[in-house]
Amino acid sequence: GNSVTQMEGPVTLSEEAFLTINCTYTATGYPSLFWYVQYPGEGLQLLLKATKADDKGSNKGFEATYRKETTSFHLEKGSVQVSDSAVYFCALSSGGFKTIFGAGTRLFVKA
């Protein structure tokens, strides 16, 4: 069945460091891919999305490129801020109604 695997956390970075959170997926067909972010005490917010191969989703300095050949959708940001501290979820939707989430990666950014 469809699944999402993302790197285990927590990831701890200093402010202005480069961020990569790896995500790979298994899916039939042509899934849409998402990154959601969950700030402490809040719900899930859509961060970015990509709906077909080679699409790049971007928002708030974060980027992820839909790589069909490697079945990956890694999240990157060139310079993280303390305010980026949160849990990041990679997710996919493939021809059905449900969104399938990865386990989440907690990011801590130190000043």
Added chain:
Amino acid sequence: EPEVTQTPSHQVTQMGQEVILRCVPISNHLYFYWYRQILGQKVEFLVSFYNNEISEKSEIFDDQFSVERPDGSNFTLKIRSTKLEDSAMYFCASSASWNQPQHFGDGTRLSIL
């Protein structure tokens, strides 16, 4: 920006009692969902709802669970006889179409004693 709102933010219930979690989806959305997240675990799909009926449900969504859209704005999840293992954060979501991103509420933390 329109939001999905959920009430209450925290619900404490005795085991065996019925509980109803409430959600107000984004007003022009047609698809509605419930997910749950047991502490420290993945976000898991429970059920999707469209055109006043369940369109898909997971194996978690057994006979103890039901969903309803009692009026034009609310979408509820009922757990008939709660168990300790139902303790989790429950998220409601809605989307404009089945292939559009889902927008999530802030969740209801359900604690079963």
